Structures are given as structure tokens and as C-alpha cells.
Amino acid sequence: MVTQTSQFEDDSAAPSGPPKMEAQGVSVFYGDKKAIDDVSIDIPTDYVTAFIGPSGCGKSTFLRSLNRMNDTIPTARVEGTIKLDGDDIYDPKLDVVQLRARVGMVFQKPNPFPKSIYENIAYGPKIHGLASSKDALDEVVERSLKRAGLWEEVKDRLDDSGTALSGGQQQRLCIARAIAVDPEVILMDEPCSALDPIATARIEELIHDLRGRYAIVIVTHSMQQAARVSQRTAFFHLGKMVEFGPTSEIFTNPKKERTKDYITGRYG
Numbered sequence: 717m718v719t720q721t722s723q724f725e726d727d728s729a730a731p732s733g734p735p736k737m738e739a740q741g742v743s744v745f746y747g748d749k750k751a752i753d754d755v756s757i758d759i760p761t762d763y764v765t766a767f768i769g770p771s772g773c774g775k776s777t778f779l780r781s782l783n784r785m786n787d788t789i790p791t792a793r794v795e796g797t798i799k800l801d802g803d804d805i806y807d808p809k810l811d812v813v814q815l816r817a818r819v820g821m822v823f824q825k826p827n828p829f830p831k832s833i834y835e836n837i838a839y840g841p842k843i844h845g846l847a848s849s850k851d852a853l854d855e856v857v858e859r860s861l862k863r864a865g866l867w868e869e870v871k872d873r874l875d876d877s878g879t880a881l882s883g884g885q886q887q888r889l890c891i892a893r894a895i896a897v898d899p900e901v902i903l904m905d906e907p908c909s910a911l912d913p914i915a916t917a918r919i920e921e922l923i924h925d926l927r928g929r930y931a932i933v934i935v936t937h938s939m940q941q942a943a944r945v946s947q948r949t950a951f952f953h954l955g956k957m958v959e960f961g962p963t964s965e966i967f968t969n970p971k972k973e974r975t976k977d978y979i980t981g982r983y984g
């Protein structure tokens with residue numbers, strides 16, 4: 717149970733500027749089954765937003781709808797509107813590859829390509845035309861690895877396979893890979909669930925460092941993690957978003973009974 721107020725940074729200020737993403741009346745179906753029911757939320761630019769809730773409540777489904785990752789599931793269908801900087805991301809004219817560069821994703825299990833560390837990072841910028849020369853590409857690789865806190869550990873072995881790194885390093889490599897194409901939003905789907913506590917702490921520090929540069933949304937099973945890394949928390953239950961607000965409020969003074977029951981460990 718998370719009840720200490722001291723662990724929360726000050727999250728009382730309203731986010732600056734317009735929301736990076738806006739979901740309005742979003743429902744997601746798998747065939748006939750409704751997994752997300754009428755969710756509306758604004759994703760701020762300069763805060764980390766955490767999605768919490770019991771297993772199967774639809775957190776990942778909703779997260780995946782934010783960069784159209786659900787398109788890859790034939791039975792999945794999304795209703796409602798999701799906008800990025802005011803533009804509908806489900807507009808049929810929109811280039812989904814571009815969208816996924818702007819709204820990057822990091823998965824539960826680190827999934828580096830079976831290629832060198834260098835190639836893992838360089839691939840995206842190459843296909844998106846973000847580096848015009850080998851020097852420029854080298855620079856993107858170095859900058860991305862530095863931002864992901866991995867450079868010092870790998871700078872002398874960029875030709876080694878990405879899959880030879882430890883789990884925590886692989887996850888930072890995947891974050892560096894997302895960063896390399898200059899995203900505006902990074903979606904993280906339980907990024908630490910396969911990691912030990914030390915590797916988890918490094919990812920949490922990294923999220924802290926990246927905040928402000930990218931809008932970050934993280935799905936987590938760990939309420940402690942949500943409390944540590946986020947400034948906004950959305951609580952999901954049975955496909956609905958029950959409550960959304962400053963993280964300190966959700967954990968210390970939730971308005972809804974269902975949120976209170978969950979954060980006090982009554983179910984979940």
C-alpha cells in the first residue's frame with residue numbers, strides 16, 4: 717500500500733500547454749467484446765502519466781490504441797477519437813509508420829533486434845531519413861544511447877549483438893531505439909516487469925530524466941512504481957477509467973470508492 721505523501725514530488729501544478737494527446741469517448745473491442753469503455757483523457761506533455769488497475773482491466777489495450785498498435789490485432793476495433801497535437805491519429809490518410817515514430821513504444825519484454833547494438837539504434841533513423849551521413853548517424857546513435865543512460869556501458873562494443881546485453885541493458889537499448897527517431901510520446905507497457913530491482917531502479921531514474929523532453933505514459937502493475945515515476949495517474953477497472961488526477965491525490969485522497977479499494981489493496 718502506498719500512503720506516504722513524502723515520496724511524491726509536487727504534482728499540483730496544471731500541466732503546461734495543451735495536452736499532447738487527447739482521447740475522447742474511446743472504446744476498444746476485440747470482436748464483440750468491449751475491452752475499453754468510453755474513456756476520455758488528456759495526456760500532458762510535461763508529465764509522466766501512469767495507468768494502473770487490476771489485471772485485465774484494459775490498461776494495455778488502451779495504451780496500444782494511442783499509437784494504433786491495436787491495428788496489428790485483426791479482431792481489434794477502436795471507436796471514439798484520439799488526437800496527437802490536435803490531429804486525429806485514426807485518420808485513414810495518416811501514415812501509421814510515422815505515427816509510431818512520433819508515439820514510440822517500449823514493451824514488457826525487452827525486444828532488441830538480433831543485430832548489433834549500433835544497428836538497433838541506427839535502423840529507425842535510417843528508414844525515417846533522419847541522418848544524412850555516417851557521421852550524423854553515429855551522432856544519433858551516441859546521443860540516443862546517452863539519453864537512455866547506456867552509452868558508458870556499451871560505447872566500446874557497439875558491434876556486439878543487442879541480445880547479448882543484460883535484461884536491464886536491453887530495455888534501455890529499446891528505450892534508446894525509441895528515442896532515436898525523435899518521438900514526442902513514449903508509451904511504456906510494464907517496462908520493468910521482466911527486470912530485477914536494480915535494473916528497475918535504473919529504468920525509473922531514466923523515466924525521471926526523460927520527463928519533460930517526451931510525454932511519457934507508463935502501464936504498471938506496481939503502485940509503488942506509479943507513485944515514484946508519475947505525476948498523473950489514471951485508475952482503470954473493468955474497461956472503464958474510474959479516476960484520473962495528480963498521482964499524489966489518487967494515492968492519498970482518491971475521490972472514488974473503487975480507487976480507494978484498489979490502492980488500499982482490497983482487490984487487484
Ligand SMILES: Nc1ncnc2c1ncn2[C@@H]1O[C@H](COP(=O)(O)OP(=O)(O)OP(=O)(O)O)[C@@H](O)[C@H]1O
Nearest residue numbers: 746751769770771772773774775776777778789791
Ligand atoms: N488480442 C486480444 N484478443 C482478445 N481479447 C484480448 C486481447 N488482448 C486483450 N484482450 C482482453 O481484453 C481485456 C483487457 O486486456 P488488457 O491486456 O488490455 O488488460 P490489462 O489491464 O493490460 O491486463 P494486464 O495487467 O493483465 O496486462 C482482457 O479481458 C483481455 O482478455
